[in-house]
Amino acid sequence: xxxxxxxxxxxxxxxxxxxxxxxxxxxxxxxxxxxxxxxxxxxxxxxxxxxxxxxxxxxxxxxxxxxxxxxxxxxxxxxxxxxxxxxxxxxxxxxxxxxxxxxxxxxxxxxxxxxxxxxxxxxxxxxxxxxxxxxxxxxxxxxxxxxxxxxxxxxxxxxxxxxxxxxxxxxxxxxxxxxxxxxxxxxxxxxxxxxxxxxxxxxxxxxxxxxxxxxxxxxxxxxxxxxxxxxxxxxxxxxxxxxxxxxxxxxxxxxxxxxxxxxxxxxxxxxxxxxxxxxxxxxxxxxxxxxxxxxxxxxxxxxxxxxxxxxxxxxxxxxxxxxxxxxxxxxxxxxxxxxxxxxxxxxxxxxxxxxxxxxxxxxxxxxxxxxxx
Amino acid sequence: xxxxxxxxxxxxxxxxxxxxxxxxxxxxxxxxxxxxxxxxxxxxxxxxxxxxxxxxxxxxxxxxxxxxxxxxxxxxxxxxxxxxxxxxxxxxxxxxxxxxxxxxxxxxxxxxxxxxxxxxxxxxxxxxxxxxxxxxxxxxxxxxxxxxxxxxxxxxxxxxxxxxxxxxxxxxxxxxxxxxxxxxxxxxxxxxxxxxxxxxxxxxxxxxxxxxxxxxxxxxxxxxxxxxxxxxxxxxxxxxxxxxxxxxxxxxxxxxxxxxxxxxxxxxxxxxxxxxxxxxxxxxxxxxxxxxxxxxxxxxxxxxxxxxxxxxxxxxxxxxxxxxxxxxxxxxxxxxxxxxxxxxxxxxxxxxxxxxxxxxxxxxxxxxxxxxxxxxxxxxxxxxxxxxxxxxxxxxxxxxxxxxxxxxxxxxxxxxxxxxxxxxxxxxxxxxxx
Ligand code: SF4
Numbered sequence: 001x002x003x004x005x006x007x008x009x010x011x012x013x014x015x016x017x018x019x020x021x022x023x024x025x026x027x028x029x030x031x032x033x034x035x036x037x038x039x040x041x042x043x044x045x046x047x048x049x050x051x052x053x054x055x056x057x058x059x060x061x062x063x064x065x066x067x068x069x070x071x072x073x074x075x076x077x078x079x080x081x082x083x084x085x086x087x088x089x090x091x092x093x094x095x096x097x098x099x100x101x102x103x104x105x106x107x108x109x110x111x112x113x114x115x116x117x118x119x120x121x122x123x124x125x126x127x128x129x130x131x132x133x134x135x136x137x138x139x140x141x142x143x144x145x146x147x148x149x150x151x152x153x154x155x156x157x158x159x160x161x162x163x164x165x166x167x168x169x170x171x172x173x174x175x176x177x178x179x180x181x182x183x184x185x186x187x188x189x190x191x192x193x194x195x196x197x198x199x200x201x202x203x204x205x206x207x208x209x210x211x212x213x214x215x216x217x218x219x220x221x222x223x224x225x226x227x228x229x230x231x232x233x234x235x236x237x238x239x240x241x242x243x244x245x246x247x248x249x250x251x252x253x254x255x256x257x258x259x260x261x262x263x264x265x266x267x268x269x270x271x272x273x274x275x276x277x278x279x280x281x282x283x284x285x286x287x288x289x290x291x292x293x294x295x296x297x298x299x300x301x302x303x304x305x306x307x308x309x310x311x312x313x314x315x316x317x318x319x320x321x322x323x324x325x326x327x328x329x330x331x332x333x334x335x336x337x338x339x340x341x342x343x344x345x346x347x348x349x350x351x352x353x354x355x356x357x358x359x360x361x362x363x364x365x366x367x368x369x370x371x372x373x
Numbered sequence: 374x375x376x377x378x379x380x381x382x383x384x385x386x387x388x389x390x391x392x393x394x395x396x397x398x399x400x401x402x403x404x405x406x407x408x409x410x411x412x413x414x415x416x417x418x419x420x421x422x423x424x425x426x427x428x429x430x431x432x433x434x435x436x437x438x439x440x441x442x443x444x445x446x447x448x449x450x451x452x453x454x455x456x457x458x459x460x461x462x463x464x465x466x467x468x469x470x471x472x473x474x475x476x477x478x479x480x481x482x483x484x485x486x487x488x489x490x491x492x493x494x495x496x497x498x499x500x501x502x503x504x505x506x507x508x509x510x511x512x513x514x515x516x517x518x519x520x521x522x523x524x525x526x527x528x529x530x531x532x533x534x535x536x537x538x539x540x541x542x543x544x545x546x547x548x549x550x551x552x553x554x555x556x557x558x559x560x561x562x563x564x565x566x567x568x569x570x571x572x573x574x575x576x577x578x579x580x581x582x583x584x585x586x587x588x589x590x591x592x593x594x595x596x597x598x599x600x601x602x603x604x605x606x607x608x609x610x611x612x613x614x615x616x617x618x619x620x621x622x623x624x625x626x627x628x629x630x631x632x633x634x635x636x637x638x639x640x641x642x643x644x645x646x647x648x649x650x651x652x653x654x655x656x657x658x659x660x661x662x663x664x665x666x667x668x669x670x671x672x673x674x675x676x677x678x679x680x681x682x683x684x685x686x687x688x689x690x691x692x693x694x695x696x697x698x699x700x701x702x703x704x705x706x707x708x709x710x711x712x713x714x715x716x717x718x719x720x721x722x723x724x725x726x727x728x729x730x731x732x733x734x735x736x737x738x739x740x741x742x743x744x745x746x747x748x749x750x751x752x753x754x755x756x757x758x759x760x761x762x763x764x765x766x767x768x769x770x771x772x773x774x775x776x777x778x779x780x781x782x783x784x785x786x787x788x789x790x791x792x793x794x795x796x797x798x799x800x801x802x803x804x805x806x807x
Contacts, residue, residue: 005661171670174670175670363695
């Protein structure tokens with residue numbers, strides 16, 4: 001067996017290439033820069049394009065243009081860059097432009113701490129765009145996830161024609177780990193559904209009210225329109241309330257009607273346990289250790305590690321929490337995803353372990369809350 | 374070839390608006406260039422000029438204010454065969470200023486049409502980046518406080534290869550546009566016209582007075598001699614063709630046997646210039662050569678050439694969860710800066726921990742075992758201390774063996790560097806034996 005030694009950011013770049021990504025644009029920012037560096041070494045020699053924009057807004061603009069020309073596009077930044085991406089993200093949501101966006105979270109707010117980790121953006125990624133529509137956010141826990149979830153992220157972006165976020169964290173992104181990428185089973189690669197020939201092409205006409213429209217690239221033989229304005233199926237601006245509403249509902253339902261297909265999670269359920277630890281991202285690694293050490297002392301506990309944060313996997317969470325009376329949420333912030341769990345499980349006792357200190361939540365800290373409340 | 378004007382969606386501008394003339398001139402341009410509609414994409418900005426994509430039966434891309442050049446750049450690099458035309462007002466010129474400068478510097482083969490009417494028409498005639506200071510506008514007195522820019526001089530000084538200032542009321546606009554589009558690089562045409570809906574309600578501006586103002590400005594009539602160079606996309610492809618494709622990440626084979634089992638944390642405490650991070654990587658590779666799981670976290674200031682450098686490694690025969698080190702098995706202390714950075718950890722060390730320390734580094738007292746090395750007496754330079762400490766660890770057969778370290782060195786370094794690292798290892802082994 002052979003092992004490579006990679007940091008999370010490098011694994012994301014390799015995952016992107018494995019998924020067929022052929023266009024990257026970004027602006028350097030710690031702790032996301034090594035995604036860009038790695039894409040720069042991978043793409044240009046193999047016919048792809050890797051660009052450094054004059055700022056984050058430009059980088060996202062390059063990606064949206066290239067995606068509409070049919071490329072599979074990736075960008076990577078951190079909290080301050082996501083802030084600048086915001087209006088472009090809204091555009092990608094409303095105008096159904098596939099793009100995978102890596103947010104290597106660092107301690108905020110604002111410029112915060114460039115080299116300290118946190119999971120402080122997990123609500124921001126869902127709600128940091130205008131219009132309030134759902135987005136997909138996946139959360140890797142380690143180098144393996146960085147590789148595998150990036151492939152899933154591309155598949156989801158292509159299938160649902162939407163931005164897909166990878167909510168990474170400095171503590172995963174810049175930590176090197178031993179890994180055998182070739183041993184990780186990857187899903188089949190999904191391509192955008194092309195529009196059929198011999199029909200007048202309507203760029204936003206979908207087959208039903210809960211799926212993405214078939215795609216044709218800008219620059220092909222068929223004329224294609226793209227617009228950030230509120231549009232009808234023909235891609236022209238509209239003020240017809242019925243058309244507007246059906247478009248908005250489809251944008252909502254194309255994700256919300258398919259939550260099962262975009263939900264990833266790991267479980268470690270112990271028969272008879274009365275506590276379920278719910279976690280995600282780098283903190284899940286401490287939770288795994290904490291649960292193992294509790295069990296070694298004869299204490300029962302179950303574990304749910306969410307890999308999809310948005311749309312919230314409500315059914316999975318409710319179902320796994322059903323047998324327990326107590327839930328402990330642990331995350332690398334002061335309780336952001338906790339809000340979702342409290343909303344879903346009003347009848348459970350809910351404990352919490354998390355902080356914004358730049359330090360990882362430790363297994364010991366999680367054990368304390370599970371044991372002593 | 375016929376007109377590409379979209380007869381279903383005729384222009385909806387105020388009567389007398391210059392944009393109406395631009396629409397016809399652009400259509401005439403397409404006809405005289407004999408382009409196919411599917412070869413053209415019109416990327417429009419925001420404001421009244423942002424309606425342009427809807428008037429033509431071509432590919433169309435309408436996005437956010439000031440960002441039209443960014444989409445155009447992505448489109449053109451993804452599909453170099455496309456003719457990409459950007460329409461933008463003087464508003465877009467201002468809000469997207471960074472993109473305009475960068476497009477000029479970058480020289481992607483795009484054509485930027487600045488539909489310059491000296492104000493924000495759509496939102497109520499507020500002042501823009503090109504509004505004269507003495508104009509009466511919808512922003513009260515604020516324009517009196519700012520200088521307008523000359524888009525052409527800005528573009529030329531930013532590196533645009535083709536820049537023209539033109540009036541929509543004069544002949545040959547279609548010829549001028551054709552020349553702009555044919556230019557094999559970034560071209561910008563600053564096309565002056567009036568906005569009767571807003572600007573000329575309060576300001577007297579006629580085709581004649583526009584011409585008079587233009588005549589007072591430095592000329593901008595096409596190619597900028599000092600900015601001629603390769604087009605970005607072609608140049609990119611040329612350089613990329615000479616690059617070697619990267620394979621998958623290299624793998625180290627697990628052929629060695631580790632002397633220790635369980636999960637072991639190692640902290641290397643040093644300073645910038647001591648190759649701490651490389652040594653940390655070597656230690657992990659050594660572990661991986663015996664099939665161990667490994668993680669590495671580094672801590673150094675943003676200004677990488679001074680201050681502390683700390684590398685924290687875990688080697689384990691089972692999967693690694695938490696990547697922090699609560700109780701290290703080994704601490705390598707080779708510079709005071711690193712020790713100062715991890716003082717609280719040193720206070721906690723227990724009797725199972727081994728501290729390998731340089732004689733000239735102060736490590737606070739703890740319960741750990743201490744192995745002191747006089748690097749100066751051994752004639753080992755500061756930048757080799759970290760690697761030499763790994764050789765000490767291997768010599769003591771703690772966590773890694775000498776074979777594991779050799780495997781890591783041969784995997785990580787090439788030829789001369791690998792050879793000198795192996796010599797260093799032998800040197801250390803000799804001293805340890807003595
Ligand atoms: S407001 Fe000005 S720019 Fe806009 S359509 Fe009317 S005249 Fe033209």
